[in-house]
Amino acid sequence: MVTETLNTTLNSILMLVLTLAIPAILAVGAKMLNDYIKVKAQSSKSEYLQTMFAHIGDTIEDVVNHTSQTYVRALKESDSFDLKEQKNALLMSKDAALNMLNDEAVKLIETTHGDLNKWIETQIESVIADQAISFGLPVIKE
DSSP: OHHHHHHHHHHHHHHHHHHHHHHHHHHHHHHHHHHHHHHHHHHHHHHHHHHHHHHHHHHHHHHHHHHIIIIIHHHHHTTOOOHHHHHHHHHHHHHHHHHHSOHHHHHHHHHHHSOHHHHHHHHHHHHHHHHHHHTTOOOOOO
């Protein structure tokens, strides 16, 4: 009889402990899972942004190289690459870049940097400056 009462008491205590502990354990587990999901989502978003901007940068570099090879080179060879032609080359590169960017890239740039046209021009100017430096030429800004 004492053992039966002891067993009943121990079972009651065990049920009470489990009843209190299980929700707490589940709450902690849910919080940890939620935190993990947030970290993974942020990491994925960061990787996505890095990949997208890398592709956008490659596109801008490609259009600058194309403009350089098809337009600028001939003007330089004929000594007629003046300020007017430099502005024209910039406009050609900007138009080409804008035509190559999809809606998703345009929205991304506008969301993160604001003025799409100004950002594209700045990136093109940066690529041109990098090219000038790599060829040992002076970087001239208007």
